[in-house]
Each structure stands twice: as C-alpha cells, then as structure tokens.
Amino acid sequence: xSKSTLVSTSVNGDVVDFACPADETLMNSLRDRVGLTGVKExxxxxxxxxxxxxxxxxxxxxxxxxSVEADGKEVGxxxxxxxxDKLHPLQEKFIDHAALQCGICTPGFLVxxxxxxxxxxxxxxxxxxxxxxxxxxxxxxxxKIVRAVQxxxxxxxxxx
Numbered sequence: 001x002s003k004s005t006l007v008s009t010s011v012n013g014d015v016v017d018f019a020c021p022a023d024e025t026l027m028n029s030l031r032d033r034v035g036l037t038g039v040k041e042x043x044x045x046x047x048x049x050x051x052x053x054x055x056x057x058x059x060x061x062x063x064x065x066x067s068v069e070a071d072g073k074e075v076g077x078x079x080x081x082x083x084x085d086k087l088h089p090l091q092e093k094f095i096d097h098a099a100l101q102c103g104i105c106t107p108g109f110l111v112x113x114x115x116x117x118x119x120x121x122x123x124x125x126x127x128x129x130x131x132x133x134x135x136x137x138x139x140x141x142x143x144k145i146v147r148a149v150q151x152x153x154x155x156x157x158x159x160x
Contacts, residue, residue, distance in 0.1 A: 009070045011036065012080030020067045027051040027062035029070075030077060038078035038107040042136070049135030052108035053077050059115040061134070078107035081114060089152040089159075090114055097148040101139035109135050113149045121157050125150070 004019040011034060018033040030036045030053070039062055042050030046061040053062045054076035055069075081088035090110050093099070100106040109132060116123060116131035123131070128149050129142070137145065 005068050007067050007071045009073055009075055011075045012077060013074075018067075022066070022068055024067050025063050026053065026055075026060075026065040026067045026070050026075070029067040030062060030075070036077050036079050040104050040107055042104055042108075047136070048105070049108040049112060049132075050105050052111045052135065054111060054115055057115070057118070059112055059134075076111065076114075078110050081110060088114070089155040090117070090149065093148040093152040093155070094145070097144050097151065099140060099144040099148040105135060105137045105139075109137070109145055113152070116149070117153055117156060121153060121160075123149075123153060 003022065005022045006017065006019050007029070008015070008017045010016065016034055018029060020029050020033060027039050027041060030039045039053060040050040041063060042048035044063050046064040049061065051062040052059055054060070055065060056073045081091060090113050094106065094110065112132050112135050116128065120127060125146060128146050132145065
C-alpha cells in the first residue's frame with residue numbers, strides 16, 4: 001500500500017484538499033475524492049480526451065497527470081463551466097446542435113472547446129478541428145460538435 005500524500009489545489013475556483021497515493025491520477029482523484037464525475041475515463045492512456053481538464057489554464061488529459069502534480073495549481077473541469085443553473089454557451093449550443101449522444105466524450109469536448117475559446121474567440125473551422133483533435137467521439141461525428149463550437153463562439157463574442 002502506498003503512502004498517502006496531501007494535495008491542496010483549486011478546482012473550479014474552490015480550494016480543495018485531499019489525501020491520495022502518490023501514484024494516483026488526477027482523473028481518479030477528481031472522481032473518487034473530490035466527487036466531480038464529469039471527468040470520464042475513456043481509455044486511460046491519453047488517447048481519447050474524455051478526461052480533459054485544464055491545469056493552470058493548459059488543456060491536459062487527467063488520466064496522464066498525477067494528482068500530486070496539481071498541488072498548488074488551478075484545475076478546471078466541466079462542472080466549472082455553468083454558472084449555477086445557467087449553462088455556459090458551449091453547453092447550450094451542444095444541446096441546440098445535437099452535438100452529444102452517449103455523453104462519455106462530451107465533458108472533454110466542452111473543456112477543450114472552452115480552452116480554445118479563451119485563447120481565440122473567433123476560431124476558424126480548421127482551428128476548432130485542430131483544438132479538438134485530441135478528443136474522440138464514437139457516436140455523433142464531429143460536424144455537429146464543430147458547428148456547436150462555432151455557434152457558441154459567436155454568442156460569446158456578442159455578449160462581450
């Protein structure tokens with residue numbers, strides 16, 4: 001049994017402290033210790049993007065990051081997108097454009113799209129596809145997802 005390590009981090013703006021084995025992934029800690037089940041395990045090898053989160057603003061696969069690496073850093077998950085009951089424009093547009101089906105990949109796509117739009121509020125289709133290339137979907141196909149991101153980007157620009 002490995003020795004527990006204390007991790008103190010900020011998750012979606014809230015300070016979170018938890019103890020975990022030094023070899024535990026951030027994905028497992030977020031799900032099992034913090035209770036944020038929006039982070040999904042698709043592959044466990046960083047190939048599908050279902051576990052995407054931001055770590056100090058950088059998009060990462062949480063299945064490839066150890067929890068101890070998040071100590072003192074800001075973690076962003078899909079749960080941090082909505083403002084209470086008010087959905088984020090990306091979440092609204094994913095619904096409007098039927099850009100989700102089974103839901104396993106959706107949180108990762110939303111986090112990746114949000115990371116893109118924070119850096120580039122007016123991305124081209126090519127830039128969207130490139131930014132989402134690390135996320136795999138087996139159900140919907142990508143056109144609806146790309147259209148949803150384009151529509152959300154437009155709404156976000158209008159709101160500013």
